């Protein structure tokens with residue numbers, strides 16, 4: 001079934017939606033994006049995603065063609081028009097179309113595209129079974145805190161994981177885990193939740209912020225610091241977070257079983273808390 005997508009002010013059937021071949025998103029990956037999950041037809045943590053989007057745009061000296069309130073309305077309208085109950089809304093803003101030049105163009109109109117993706121997020125077999133991950137070198141650029149559309153390194157990482165019969169890859173830099181290819185990485189040791197501290201080395205996950213808040217509210221101990229892959233392999237539990245995976249356990253790293261090799265109790269509890277609390281706040 002054809003979806004209705006949003007391009008530069010118009011709601012169109014996906015077959016009719018077009019963007020210029022000169023778009024800087026296409027030529028330079030000069031664009032940013034967000035993915036907001038949808039549960040029961042409602043947006044999860046739109047405000048968090050809108051705030052990060054504004055920050056990403058600001059860091060790249062890029063303008064948004066719409067206000068954040070308008071953006072929320074477009075999200076809701078797309079969910080409505082596509083009758084989306086569960087899945088995600090993908091949003092991308094680029095610097096727009098201009099003759100190819102490394103220098104930023106003057107006066108180019110930013111391009112904005114949104115589309116929905118139906119996904120089964122809550123009844124995920126992967127969340128039930130747990131993920132197998134491999135470790136790979138982090139070959140990305142130095143501003144991972146900006147959510148740009150340059151996703152070739154994570155794409156290569158996921159392909160490498162797939163070839164190894166695994167679900168995903170955790171990336172390593174200077175001996176420490178940065179994050180998963182499209183998610184933040186965590187371990188649990190002696191009841192303490194450990195995840196890398198915020199810096200330019202990782203994306204500041206919106207799910208991460210919510211999960212850490214809920215964990216602290218539930219009196220769980222949280223340490224924001226770097227950890228090595230060896231520390232991860234020796235942990236009691238491991239898990240990831242992202243907008244579309246919520247909290248998903250990791251049960252194997254580089255072929256080595258984590259804890260008992262089954263989803264851990266902390267990860268399972270955090271997934272439940274996250275789903276319950278985010279549903280309450282969804283709009």
Ligand code: PMP
Nearest residue numbers: 182183184203205206207242243
């Ligand atoms: N790190 C990376 C590299 C990501 O691509 C993502 C997902 N976009 C995340 C972390 C998780 O971020 P969020 O919780 O905001 O989806």
